Amino acid sequence: MFRSAAALVLRQSVRFQSSEAGILERSVNRVQILGRVGQDPVMRQAESKNPVTIFSVATNEMWRAGESEIYQSGDINQKTTWHRVSVFRPGLRDVAYQYIKKGVRVYVEGKIDYGEYTDKNNVRRQATTIIAGKEILD
Known part of the structure; x- marks a missing residue:
């Protein structure tokens, strides 16, 4: 038990030191969603850029709150x-x-992206x- 924990700390230390030397580390940015499309897709094209198809997807999370989850009583939220999606x-x-x-x-399936844009009123927004x-399945 102690050996495996010590080995893990050592590996992390080596990775940290190697990243300082300019070696790029791998990372993961992956998302999977299953839901219903909220609007028909729209194809847009900004000046001198490739077109993009944009649509929205709704996902639902349900849980039971109240009396007891074992007996399935209480309110469903x-x-x-x-x-x-772009x-x-x-x-x-x-x-x-x-x-x-x-x-x-x-x-x-895809990756999550955080960005900024300026709306038509010249207000900076985050998106x-x-x-x-790879895929979109219906």
Whole structure:
């Protein structure tokens, strides 16, 4: 037990020192969602940039609160979270725009991206977007 903990600390220490030497470490930015499309996809193209297909997906989380979860009594609560999905890959972008419609259940794999933009009133806004990667299944 002690040996494995010591080995883990040693490995982390070596990784930390190697990252200081300019060696890039691997990391993971991956998200998977399964939900319903909230609006028909829109294809947009900014000046001198590739087009992008954008749509939203709703995911629901349900839980029971109250008396007892064992006997399944109490109130059922639900929280809906909306996710913005952007599709840049040429083949996937066109298929998503053509076949995905409002209300369809979809599975999206991709990465999460945080960015800023300026709206039409010149106000800086923050946006969280899922950049669709390999697949979108309906």
